[in-house]
Amino acid sequence: MKEPIHTDQAPAAIGTYSQAIRAGDTVYMSGQIPLDPATMEMVPGGVEEQIHRVFQNLSAVCQAAGGSLNDLAKLNIFLTDLSCFGQVNSIMAEYFDEPYPARAAIGVSELPRGAQVEMDAVMWLPR
Numbered sequence: 001m002k003e004p005i006h007t008d009q010a011p012a013a014i015g016t017y018s019q020a021i022r023a024g025d026t027v028y029m030s031g032q033i034p035l036d037p038a039t040m041e042m043v044p045g046g047v048e049e050q051i052h053r054v055f056q057n058l059s060a061v062c063q064a065a066g067g068s069l070n071d072l073a074k075l076n077i078f079l080t081d082l083s084c085f086g087q088v089n090s091i092m093a094e095y096f097d098e099p100y101p102a103r104a105a106i107g108v109s110e111l112p113r114g115a116q117v118e119m120d121a122v123m124w125l126p127r
Contacts, residue, residue: 007064010057011035014112020061020123027065027123031078032057033115047084047116048091054119055095067125072101074122081116082107088117 005020005027013019013030020029034043034050037060043053059069077088085105092100101121111118 005061005065007060009037009060009064011037011040014040020065022065022125025124025126027062027067027125029058029061029121029123031118031120032061033112033118035113042113042115047081048087050115050117051084051088051091054117055091058119058121059095062123065123065125067123069095070097071123071125072096072121073124075101075103076120077103077105078108078111078118079105079116080108080111084116 001023003022004018005022007019010019010032017030020027032054034053035041035057036043036053037057043049055069058072062068062071079085079088082105088105
């Protein structure tokens with residue numbers, strides 16, 4: 001059985017999708033871009049501010065499902081500029097403890113609303 005996960009602490013879905021879906025012990029999280037959940041506007045600043053906001057948004061969805069970022073098994077990172085990957089690593093260390101999730105970093109030409117970063121994740125969360 002699928003169970004939708006929703007929180008007002010992360011941006012509302014801007015299309016035909018859920019913030020996350022729980023299926024058994026696994027929570028599949030939709031991509032998060034750096035939208036402020038209160039205003040649904042992109043956060044001001046550069047890529048570092050965007051990376052922080054995306055981690056905050058993912059964290060809110062994790063918490064709504066009953067977990068935390070440290071419960072993530074897989075993290076996918078999409079960047080419009082792969083030269084920013086060092087900043088992702090540095091900022092990620094502020095939000096995660098070891099063991100870190102498995103991860104992929106993918107360079108893309110464009111993201112929704114002009115974002116420079118988007119992340120989606122899979123969380124393992126036994127009931």
